[in-house]
Amino acid sequence: MASHPVFIDLSLDEQVQELRKYFKKLGAEISSEKSNKGVEDDLHKIIGVCEACFKDGEPAQIDGILNSIVSIMITIPLDRGENIVLAYCEKMTKAPNQPLAKVCLQSLWRLFNNLDTASPLRYHVYYHLVQVAKQCDQVLEVFTGVDQLKSQFANCPPSSEQMQKLYRLLHDVTKDTNLELSSKVMIELLGTYTADNACVAREDAMKCIVTALADPNTFLLDPLLSLKPVRFLEGDLIHDLLSIFVSDKLPVYVQFYEDHKEFVNSQGLNHEQNMKKMRLLTFMQLAESFPEMTFDTLTKELQIGEDEVEPFVIEVLKTKLVRARLDQANRKVHISSTMHRTFGAPQWEQLRDLLQAWKDNLSSVREGLTNVSSAQLDLARTQKLIH
Structure with missing residues (x-):
């Protein structure tokens, strides 16, 4: 989302006076006279009634009013600005409709980008900013990935507890529109727990597993098993289900579903989608x-029925997880390559052997070229002596 600098061509006193008059005119319970306690008290009172402009104003006019408030807010010293910033953020989450939510989002984004990058207040602004972005369907405008998120706070990293709270929010606002991104957020969340507190992350771990299983684009699931909070779920049905998706074939899932239908459905998982994913994972394993x-x-x-084989293989090829060729005449599928369903020690050993074979082959080629080059030089010398 584009960031616009805050610049108001009025003194702070003049801005405060104009804002008080404006909100008084709207019928808000505020005096038109400046406070004798200073600008901070003025701001508290102005922010306390600022939602009055949501009632009848045009978005462009409201944006100007909020911009004026922000321009004053960023002049308040850090040690005295936290309550003011938090109060303003709360008001911005109260927009009554989507067009005004977009105006509030722009205002919060402006505030976020005008605060010093080392200010801990940026975390609080961003947290509320995400909430408002959800209201106007613009989450991906303010959050595109975990790396981008971390870079935003590089100069003042939030505490582990703050990041956990933010990751939970980001998971919640992305789970219905971008399962892949939501899944990455949950994995990042689980990574913030240590061996000492992983036992309290049960609910987060279950959400992470469910999100990953439901995501039609997530197929490499075994890294989840190494996460400490997930390990604490060993013996639970959700961990058993994850293990099936990691390494078992379709019949094992079918039996699990027959034995635990109510559990699978209670997690919000779609059985038909699970079947589709397990068929693809089974095909990869084969x-x-x-x-x-x-x-x-x-x-x-x-x-599946025989008439479903060709459409299924075509769908698999679209994922680019497997390279294969259909041989309709002989009713066969020829595999060229496949992504490994799990990537553990055996796969690393296989990769090591492959790289060693390439190295040996390249050495042989280089040696051969050296011999050819030497032979050509010897031939050239011989011909020169003859002539």
Whole structure:
């Protein structure tokens, strides 16, 4: 989201006086006279009634009023500004409709970008900013990823507790529109827990697992098993379900669902979507071991009809997780390559062996080229001596 600098061509006293008069004219319970306690008291009183401008004003006019308030707010010293900033942020979350929520979002974004990058108040502004962004469907305008988020607070990192609170909010505002991003946020949240406090993260861990399972674009799930809060769930049904998606095939999931239908449904997981994902994961696992598979094998392993094999393989190829070729004439699928469903020690060993083989082959090629070059030089010398 674009950031606009705050600049008001009036003195602080004049701005305060104009704002008081404006809100008094709107019928707000505020005096038109400046406070004898100073600008901070004026701001408290102005912010206390600032929602009065939401009633009848035009968005452009309201934006100007809020901009004036922000221009005064950023002049308040840090040690005396926290209550003022928090009060203003709370008011901005009260916009009665989407157009005004967009105006409030712009105002909070302006405040955020005009605070010193080392100010701890930026965290509080950003937290409320995300809430307002949700109201006007502009979350992705203010949050595009965890790396971007961390860079925003590089000069004044929030506490672990603050980041956990923010990650929970970001998960909540992205879970209905961007499951992949929501899943990454939850994984980041679980990463903030240590061995000492992982046991209290049960609810966060369950949300993380459910979000990852529900995300149609998340297939590499075994990293979740290493997260400390997830390990504390061992023995629970949700951990059993995650383990199935990590390493088991479709029949195991089908049996789990038959035994625990109520549990799966209570987590908000869609059984048909689970089946679709497990079929794809099962196919990936088969592809690791079998470079060639018959249609009969796939109908049995994936529990689909023969007429569904070709459409299924085409859908798999669209994900680019597997490279394969359909052989309709011989009713076979030829696998070129596949992403590993899990990536543990065996996969690292396989990668090491592959890289070593490449290294050996390159050495052989280099040695061969050296021999050819030497032979050419010897031939050239011989011809020169003859002539």
